[in-house]
Structures are given as C-alpha cells and as structure tokens.
Amino acid sequence: RWRNYKDLTSHQGIPGKKCGTIIVKAEELGNCRESVMMQFCGNKLDKKDFFGKSDPFLVFYRSNEDGTFTICHKTEVVKNTLNPVWQAFKIPVRALCNGDYDRTIKVEVYDWDRDGSHDFIGEFSTSYRELSRGQSQFNVYEVINPKKKGKKKKYLNSGTVTLLSFLVDVEVTFLDYIKGGTQINFTVAIDFTASNGNPAQPTSLHYMNPYQLNAYAMALKAVGEIIQDYDSDKMFPALGFGAKLPPDGRVSHEFALNGNPQNPYCNCIDGVLEAYYQSLKSVHLYGPTNFSPVINHVARYAASVKDGSQYFVLLIITDGVISDMAQTKESIVNAASLPMSIIIVGVGPAEFDAMIELDGDEVRISSRGRYAERDIVQFVPFRDYIDRTGNHILSMARLAKDVLAEIPDQFLSYMRTRGIKPSPAPPPYTPPGHPLQTQI
Structure with missing residues (x-):
C-alpha cells in the first residue's frame, strides 16, 4: 500500500523489463x-x-x-x-x-x-x-x-x-467535542531516577545547559505547547518520580514538581519547565523507576468524571528503564476503561523494548489474562526526532505531531463506546452594545 503520491512515483521496477502498468485516478x-x-x-x-x-x-x-x-x-x-x-x-x-x-x-x-x-x-x-x-x-x-x-x-x-x-x-470529530466544552486535562510526569546521570554533568539527560534545552525540556515544551491550546485554564499538574526528596531523603514516585502536594498545578508549560528546573536543584536522583503510581494518580481523577465532560492525558518523559512492569501493565489495563490516554516520550540512548511493549500497537497489552479495552498508550523515542542540522524547532514540531497523532482516535473510541455525543457549540460571543445583524 502506497501512502501518498510521492511514494508511488518513487516506486522502481526492474531496469530493462516491463513490469506492468499502474493507473492512478484521483477525485477531490x-x-x-x-x-x-x-x-x-x-x-x-x-x-x-x-x-x-x-x-x-x-x-x-x-x-x-x-x-x-x-x-x-x-x-x-x-x-x-x-x-x-x-x-x-x-x-x-x-x-x-x-x-x-x-x-x-x-x-x-x-x-x-x-x-x-x-x-x-x-x-x-x-x-x-x-x-x-x-x-x-x-x-x-x-x-x-x-x-x-x-x-x-x-x-x-x-x-x-x-x-x-x-x-x-x-460522524463527529475530536474538535466537535472540544467546541462543545469537553476539557482536556494534561498532566506531566518526569523521570528523576539515577539512570539519567548526575544533572551537574554534561553527559546527564537532565543536564542544565544554560545555552540550550536538555532532552527532557525539549520534549516537554514540544508536546506541551501544542496540547495546552486544548486546555481551557492552562493549569497543569506536574509530577516527578524516582527521587529522594528533602528534607529527610524520602523516596517518592509521585511528588509535585512545585513542592506543593496539595496543589501541584503549574501555570502553562513555562510554569512546568520552571518547576522542573527548581526540582533538579532540590531533589536527589535515585530509583527505582516505577510508572504505576503516576498512572494511578491520573486514573483516580479520570474515574471520577466519566460523562464526557473531561478527558485526561498523561505525558511521561523517561529514559526508558522500568522497574514495575507488571504493576504498570495492570494500571494501563485498568485505565483503558477510563477517559484517559498516556503519552510516553523516551529520551536518551537506551533500548526501549519495554516502552514499545506498553504502546500495544503490535500486541494489545494485558495483565493477568485481562486485555486492555482499547489502546491508550503512544510511545515515541525522542532520538528519532533530533534534527542533524541542529534545527530544534523542526525537531520539536515533528515530535509533537507524532506524539499527539493517536490522541483524537483514542479520545473518540472512548466517547463512541460510551455513547457520549458532543454538546452543541455555544453561540459566538457578541460584545455588549453590538446586536446581532440579520438580513431582512
């Protein structure tokens, strides 16, 4: 199957041998x-x-x-x-x-x-x-x-x-629901485990380079700046996992980046980036790498709003090492019946076999004999989007496009199976003193 006309025209036959004719007909x-x-x-x-x-x-x-x-x-x-x-x-x-x-x-x-x-x-x-x-x-x-x-x-x-x-x-579309008032709630979870390397060293994936964004910050900014347009209040819960926290060195797999567990919300993606940088200065990278606590964190909120008025998207940025695979699979299977999607961006040079397995595109994910109701995980390796010419803007645009490609279909699959229709879009706003004009 050819994906587009360019693929078709670049298809080569055997030199000097007539291999048949392909006729392409198109209609708008x-x-x-x-x-x-x-x-x-x-x-x-x-x-x-x-x-x-x-x-x-x-x-x-x-x-x-x-x-x-x-x-x-x-x-x-x-x-x-x-x-x-x-x-x-x-x-x-x-x-x-x-x-x-x-x-x-x-x-x-x-x-x-x-x-x-x-x-x-x-x-x-x-x-x-x-x-x-x-x-x-x-x-x-x-x-x-x-x-x-x-x-x-x-x-x-x-x-x-x-x-x-x-x-x-x-047929209704993703945008019909957004126009009808469905809110997209975006949560960020960042991997603070020791396998990322010491943030003070240039070899670390968390290295705070004063001149350019590290891989975590680039992935966060690329995806976040797109998805924040669908979030009405632009306030995002931002979590970290796998670090020792001050003052007592307690290991946490679900801590607020802004240091406030009662209110982990950050204002816009720039606010999330600022909280991320502050966390790097105060926490100690440790381990193990457990995904299930942050998945369950978002799932608790998603479980309380099943009427189609809200949909939750969790972005996990990680170096790909995972310690609680069985628990994470169970969390994903449970979350598949909720208004929720999970995006995993893998940063660094590691093999991402475990992340590909969680993606479930080839084999639907299962836990203890129970299969996920639908595919809710999208994984992309960040290294595939690094532009060799150093054009980070292009890299981020390509990353955002592929990361978010499956969200509308995942969203629609939940709404359709639950029989939830989009609410009518509200009428356009008319400023006071400007009556609606009608033709007579």
Whole structure:
C-alpha cells in the first residue's frame, strides 16, 4: 500500500523489463461527514448452483466523474438461499457517492463460488437520494441480467433486492467535542531516577545547559505547547518520580514538581519547565523507576468524571528503564476503561523494548489474562526526532505531531463506546452594545 503520491512515483521496477502498468485516478473528496447504515434482503434470486441453491452477495460501486465505477463495499455471503437477508453495514457517504446524492450507485449480485469464479446473477442502479426514502415501494429493485434479457423474450428479472433499513449518522470529530466544552486535562510526569546521570554533568539527560534545552525540556515544551491550546485554564499538574526528596531523603514516585502536594498545578508549560528546573536543584536522583503510581494518580481523577465532560492525558518523559512492569501493565489495563490516554516520550540512548511493549500497537497489552479495552498508550523515542542540522524547532514540531497523532482516535473510541455525543457549540460571543445583524 502506497501512502501518498510521492511514494508511488518513487516506486522502481526492474531496469530493462516491463513490469506492468499502474493507473492512478484521483477525485477531490467532498466535505461530507455523514455515514449511513443500510440493510438489504433478496427475493427469488436466480438459482446458480447445480446441487444447491445460490450463495448470494452484493457488490456496491460508486460512479466516478469520468464515468467509471469503483467498488466501495461488498456484503458477506449468505449460503444456500434464494431469499438472503444480508447483515446491516455502515459506509461513509463520501465512499458511497462522494456527497453527491444524485450520483449513480451500481449494485451487482453474485453467487459465490469457492474457486473465485463467482457467477453473475444480475444488477441494478440507484442513488443516495433514492435510498434515503427508506423502506418503501421505491426501494424494491429488479435484478437484471442483460445477457438473459437479450436472449429470452419472456425474461422479467433474476429476482429482487429490497432495502430494509436506512439510517444516517453524522460522524463527529475530536474538535466537535472540544467546541462543545469537553476539557482536556494534561498532566506531566518526569523521570528523576539515577539512570539519567548526575544533572551537574554534561553527559546527564537532565543536564542544565544554560545555552540550550536538555532532552527532557525539549520534549516537554514540544508536546506541551501544542496540547495546552486544548486546555481551557492552562493549569497543569506536574509530577516527578524516582527521587529522594528533602528534607529527610524520602523516596517518592509521585511528588509535585512545585513542592506543593496539595496543589501541584503549574501555570502553562513555562510554569512546568520552571518547576522542573527548581526540582533538579532540590531533589536527589535515585530509583527505582516505577510508572504505576503516576498512572494511578491520573486514573483516580479520570474515574471520577466519566460523562464526557473531561478527558485526561498523561505525558511521561523517561529514559526508558522500568522497574514495575507488571504493576504498570495492570494500571494501563485498568485505565483503558477510563477517559484517559498516556503519552510516553523516551529520551536518551537506551533500548526501549519495554516502552514499545506498553504502546500495544503490535500486541494489545494485558495483565493477568485481562486485555486492555482499547489502546491508550503512544510511545515515541525522542532520538528519532533530533534534527542533524541542529534545527530544534523542526525537531520539536515533528515530535509533537507524532506524539499527539493517536490522541483524537483514542479520545473518540472512548466517547463512541460510551455513547457520549458532543454538546452543541455555544453561540459566538457578541460584545455588549453590538446586536446581532440579520438580513431582512
């Protein structure tokens, strides 16, 4: 599968040998966010199998601007019947007719054969506008086989296909929820374990270079400056883990960067950075590296607000060493049923096998035989985004893009499975003394 036109044009064949032709056809997508759920049944379809009846299925084609047709959906096969009832299916209106309600939709009916040489039963044409009438006499279609019609004078049809139901659903987006008032609550957790190296040494990942940001600060600033635009009050809880705290040297895996456990909030990302720098001066890097306490910290808040009014995002920045893998997996499995996502940015040269496992893109994460309800973890290694020319602005932009790429889908998966719709966006603000203008 080619991702874009550039990939396609750079695909090379074997020099001096003709390897075939690839024809690319494109059409601008219509701005249509509707999907439609439809169900069809067949009646008295032609018998095609010698020993049985038929195994019918439907193939839907969208007509293109140049008059050609493109397959946009195939139903499942219903075995050994001339009166099939196919399962309801959902399809974007863009895929069905590109938002043009009067564009032809062609449907072919086939009898399935094991060897792939499916027998053509017949076809019919319709349009989105016709289908939108729902179950009625207008949506009972004669299935016509042109070859039979030309040869047999008494030929009427090869059966009928009837629309049983038609239900339109408008696809909602991440921004629909934000406009409707859903708040994104962003929490930062920073790794203060000894494996990061002594902050006073230039080799440390926490080194406080007066001339440029260290890897932790760059990752925090890159992701934070994007996500803070979705946070209405710009106040972020900022936590650290794996350090000995003053005055008694107590090891903590869940301490407030600003030193105030009752109010760990920092004002904007710059406030988080300032608290991070102050913590480096006062705490002693130690260990072990436990993720589960900060995950459980955010999960407690997420568990108290399940109505869709708030969604929680935890950003963990770490050097990749982890000591409580089993507990962390259990925490993630528990958090997967909550309005919550976890972003892990790995800094430094370590192998990040454990972080990749937590990401769960290849294998869904599980704990004690229980699988996570959905994928809520996104891991990225910071070193992949270091620009060799030293352009840190470019590095940070690329990092932010990939780190946040999965958040909207993770957010929507939670809202959809809970049946939570976005609230209507409030009307635009009109300053006092400026009445709304209406045309008469």
